[in-house]
Amino acid sequence: MSAPPYEVEQSIVRLGKNLRTARLRRNLTIEQVAEKIGTGPRAVMDAEKGKLGTGIATYTALLWTYGLLESFSALADPASDREGLTLERLSGRERARTSQELDNDF
Numbered sequence: 049m050s051a052p053p054y055e056v057e058q059s060i061v062r063l064g065k066n067l068r069t070a071r072l073r074r075n076l077t078i079e080q081v082a083e084k085i086g087t088g089p090r091a092v093m094d095a096e097k098g099k100l101g102t103g104i105a106t107y108t109a110l111l112w113t114y115g116l117l118e119s120f121s122a123l124a125d126p127a128s129d130r131e132g133l134t135l136e137r138l139s140g141r142e143r144a145r146t147s148q149e150l151d152n153d154f
Contacts, residue, residue: 052100063107064098070114071096085109 051057071081071092078096082089087106094102095110111117126132 057098057100060100061098064096067107067110067114068096070110070116074114081110081113084113 071078078089078092082092085092085106087109091102091106092110095106108117108120111120122128
């Protein structure tokens with residue numbers, strides 16, 4: 049697997065640092081947080097370091113733990129995608145591909 053773009057990598061590292069700050073502000077240990085989200089301490093440590101192999105479920109669970117999930121839920125909201133909305137209006141397309149009816153031939 050090749051490395052992601054620099055901006056992507058830095059965003060994940062920043063997210064990890066933000067999650068660590070959130071944990072420390074709440075005076076929680078890595079072990080307490082790991083137990084709450086049902087994982088091991090290593091997964092929490094990896095997320096806080098912004099390791100690229102950490103699963104999105106771990107990041108999402110950490111956001112939930114700290115009461116920050118609402119912000120995550122707003123990510124990639126189609127209503128906030130100005131460029132996408134503009135392109136959609138210009139093209140008149142509603143789907144990325146044409147629909148093809150399924151048949152029952154097996």
